[in-house]
Amino acid sequence: MLYFIGLGLGDAKDITVKGLEIVKQCSRVYLEAYTSILTVGKDALEEYYGRELILADRDMVEQEADEILKGADVSDVAFLVVGDPFGATTHSDLVLRAVNAGIQYRVIHNASIMNAVGCCGLQLYNFGETVSIVFWTDTWRPESFCDKIKKNRDLGMHTLCLLGEGRKIYEPPRFMTVSQAAEQLLEITICVGLARVGAEDQVIRAGTLRQLASCDLGGPLHSMIVTGHLHPLEVDMLRLSAATPDSLQDLRMTDSSTYTS
């Protein structure tokens, strides 16, 4: 059996009880190492799980999938994924390879940023398409995410912006901050920045884009929401996370178009 096990978003103890039991009894345990990070490193996970973890980067999952699947038809192999195994990145390719090789698989779900963003008070129902914002370079300035945000806003929907890490081979990981993403967005509107959701030191800040551009939300991972139509209860919740004491006080007056109940 090949187990896809979500680790959640914070530290070692955010794995489910069921997931931990499986990790302890598998013959090999891989740790997916390219889409996201926890607040603790591989060493802390190995110590808490009591198991050696084999790092599986993108190249390994794509080019050495057979190695990961080896023996999974007769013994149990675990593939650990930060967040949920089918959250921001799916593992369809590995699932299909396993099925084609006659290997059964099972998913142990956990929180991912795709649902945990609900903690800021915006209704998950009201989110449209999720977009990715990547680092712009001198020669590469993709703007398609702006069109998607505009489409969502036209429909009154919020937009979750996943912030690209823009990592290249032989370069250390570079995670985009909420401040950097806000600078790259052109339109001025109410946004919510989220950092390290689910961790002890998570931070949520709501404000205008201009305000968020000067907010330091600390270490990775950051995400950002561009709001659509705001329900009064959502406004009340966002005020709990206001970037400055008076950030959202005037919301009813200054942005009445997005504030009808």
Place this chain on the structure above:
Amino acid sequence: MLYFIGLGLGDAKDITVKGLEIVKQCSRVYLEAYTSILTVGKDALEEYYGRELILADRDMVEQEADEILKGADVSDVAFLVVGDPFGATTHSDLVLRAVNAGIQYRVIHNASIMNAVGCCGLQLYNFGETVSIVFWTDTWRPESFCDKIKKNRDLGMHTLCLLGEGRKIYEPPRFMTVSQAAEQLLEITICVGLARVGAEDQVIRAGTLRQLASCDLGGPLHSMIVTGHLHPLEVDMLRLSAATPDSLQDLRMTDSSTYTS
């Protein structure tokens, strides 16, 4: 401290290690009892957690919130929610009451149907607004969900349909099945039915609406996705869950409008 703790989607062991530790040391533990159900009942949870659980139905959370918050400023109180605390239903009202009473709160996230649907192979990125489909009656046949599905499809987005339980006071819970939801939808398109996601006996079935209307996916909870633009890899994944062996074989030919890579 008031802890909002997600229980995940399957059984007692889908709670996180962190969540279980908190449950064991809280002075009172409430179990939210109105938006969703696990595959096991309150008794099984009490036995596994080693704690008595106080059922909190919608009326209690809305009308007796002070009772729940009592003493949470000096001791720890846990509020358990199936799925994620801010998944399909948010608990903004309880959060705001706690904050106004000077009580700190913390969220322990977990999987919810809003992210766990990714297990069927459709990319969470490509979902538009989530809709609710409720039981139609002779005098109440809301159709607004059809407009939302159409808007999502116009944008090439998938739609997750949460299936209403249509419970009324003094009536036993009545959960809508995927079969019933499919009968209520008018347009013929490719849909995915999901039942008991995250549980041992989860079922995923992909097919046309007409096929799903005659599919029995077993006990609650059911969810359904109305697909938008399908990526070739998504089609390959959906074939793993085809309602009939040849359900999706002709997808490339019969629905070319939704199949461009």
